[in-house]
Amino acid sequence: MAILSKEEAQAILKKVIGFSKADSCEVSLNGSDGGNIRYARNAVSTAGQISTMSLGVSSTFGKKTGVATINEFDDASLQKVVKRAEELAMLAPENPEFMPPLGPQTFAESNTYNAKTAAMTPDTRAEMVGKSLSVSKAAGLDAAGFLENSTRFNAIMNSKGLFAYNKGTDVSFSVTVRNKQGTGSGYVEQGFNDLDKMDTLALSKIAASKANGSAGAKAIEPGKYTVILEPLAASDIIGNMFRGFDARSADEGRSFMSKKGGGTRLGEQLFSENVNIYSDPMNTEIPSSTFTGEGLPVKRTQWVEKGIVKNLSYSRYWAAQKNVQPLPFSRSMVIEGGTQSLEDLIKSTEKGILVTRFWYIRSVDPQTLLLTGLTRDGTFYIENGEIKFPIKNFRFNESPVIMLNNVEALGKPVRTGSGLIPPMKIRDFTFTSLSDAI
């Protein structure tokens, strides 16, 4: 029941729109079906299976909008939710930023769905976790991990004739492997749309190897170092930067994209010349929906080209204020890289630090986008192109904007938290103190 076909979703949405008496009505139908397993101390701790579907109705009279949701789908319930949204609209204050619904749009067919992932069962999950546990148990290590999968759909329709439907799947896995003495820790994390790409055995072996390799870490002085950030580490930091590409906050003087004296930094060389960033919902490695929640088509967009800011994101309201076209953001962010592997980047480094991942990243100064956080689960000293020894974790204070000005080399991008991100070699990365945490 939770995953409806395009036709089934369309039938419900048409019925809901038919019940509407408002000036305009926008309806959204979402469903998901999935499950998870959590484990720690080499044993399963919790497991669950969740199936949900809900309908949201947004009704508008003039510039007064009301929203109501429901998770029952008989005719009486559908009529009730429409009535509730209309009652709320009559009570609501006028929204001066109200934008009328879009008319029909054309969307590309997304490639977010994978049948094999959709067919995952509790047994599939248990088997995948079993493979992970076999690695830690055989190596005399402790594993704690989380495996989750979902199939979901989203359909929207409005009273101006717009309709869009998307169905997708996800499977994600993360595991932390620690040695029994608590002196070494390793971590991996991966997410895909396609189950066949997920290899919990191989991933757990990497985490186990890092757990053993990071034991007995030495302390070195904090300071500025050349770092090689694995894709997960790079993603941890850069993911915090993308919201700064919002045109409105830049125009309002409230972002690192705001220009001294007013205006934005659109068109400026803000990063190194080897930094190219785009988003594309059709990217086969990191596909996403081809429409926004209000029905704007999402297309390939170049955000940074040779270090120059080429686009900022405009909501429909702000675009109208600035007399430009709306430009939505996409989840499928790609930072272009090269062909070098992580190992190639290490080989080319005279002195530096390899970072597996970062942890507890928080904004310190929104003006400069300065972030703080710590390395975690495998930090290593590199000398003459080789990993020499594990080092204690560091706290960093660094801005992704400054970091992307100090890019020495980029490797081959891989799918990770915030998109398709390459391993990065960065000079003068600022570590400010040591941590004894493992």
Add this chain to the structure above:
Amino acid sequence: MRRRDFLYMTGVGLGASMIPNIPAFGKIISIEESLTPVDVALKKKMADIALNAAKSKGATYADVRIGRYLNQVVATRETRVENISNSESYGLGVRVIANGSWGFAATNNMDDASIAKAAETAVAIAKGNAKLMEEPVQLAPQKGFGEVSWKTPIEINAFEVPIAEKVDLLLKVNSEAMKGGAKYISSNLFMINEQKYFASTDGSYIDQDIHRIWPTFTLTKTDAASGKFETRNALSAPMGMGFEYLKPKDEEKIKGGPVTMYKKRYDILEDVREAAVHVDEKLKAKPIAPGKYDLILDPSHLFLTIHESVGHPTELDRVLGYEANYAGTSFLTLDKWESKKFNFGSKEVNIIADKLETGSLGAVGYDDEGVKCGKWDIIKDGILVNYQTIRDQAHILGLAASQGCCYADSWDSIQFQRMPNVSLAPGNAALSAADMVKNVEKGIYMFGRNSYSIDQQRYNFQFSAQLAYEIKEGKIVGMFKDAAYQANTQEFWNSCVQRCDKNDYRLGGTFSDGKGQPGQASAVSHGSATTRFNGVNVINTGRKLG
């Protein structure tokens, strides 16, 4: 609406008109509906169906939680209302032990057959999990309490206060901010009512009615010429109170310092007027010179340092490794507790867990596995003496009973170990914050939470504040910018030299402490009086972009 969805939605300031962000479970309901609780006899009947179904399938223990979670949000920006929503999430979760292993299932279909099916599913999951079990669950004994109830001691139910009154108050806040020169101001009111029913095969039927409130704002001024902007957030604390929290009383204010502070009542209009002045000061503040400073930390700031550096590392599930893949482990390993002499902090440091503290976010009569709540020492005169436990952990510490630290953020979330209110006791000797400042030669007086970060074993941390005032030779002489302190938890708490007395004691807190996979949110308070720490390392966080 589930708590985490509510917090997500409100946390990013999304309007209710944005359809894609409507949560999967939430149901927008009328105010009248929110004031009609489910009949307790009906809840008992449903609970018995679940417990009997679980037992009949082989469960050796079962508990059932019937939750009705109400959230109300009023959000405004400048002269307009951005969002008003009143939502409900209602359903039932069953947890069982079968074949020595845990199982859990939940449903929002509250008919007899669906309830029984959920219980049977939980037993099936437990039996499936038992195949991967290392050792069977050991549950600390807990006597049944029969039919009992508990309610947050509120004076005014926030859900009964007309929306118009709330909107009017927030728009006045915005108006005061703009009169004070603010270009941007957003103000919000979050109200939560958890109507929770718990029953177990121990023989408890516990009905609880829990209320929380959080008024807050963010005021921003920009300077186009320099391209700079500064903000100040409200210095309110989210509280386990009703709407009376927003009815200010002069006797609950602490005046005389650089910032007016509030105890059990909050004057949001006064706070926003002061915030407008503070932001001007921030725009002109001088950069701090890095080095060692004596810190005087107001409770509006110190609560978060307590939360991160004391609350989390003393959670026993973290100590044991159950959070290793997400939030991390803890440096406070069992051997340190067993030694009975681990020097966590100076003798000034007395940390108390209290699940009953009036006005706190974590105050409940019973936890989510039917344990009556209480109070205990965690750090006594600087020594680690205890942790925070739930029923299946108590035996590890040799305890005869759980400490009642179990909580789930929704009926469809699995209850697990969450932090109680963890607080620093005030000093015994009479001392005001103003007097404390007089003895500081080179220091910083910090108010309000800002940036915070701590490592995965809770050693190394960095905090900054909404307001950082320079203290020179016993006097406040101006405001610093770009100040953040970095320390190691143990060193920091050993640098604690002085606490103000109980007259200065106040609660801070958070609505959204995250933990677990899938993640859950929990609300918790931390109290302290203004406290002094000597010789803490302070860095300058100012940077320049190209």
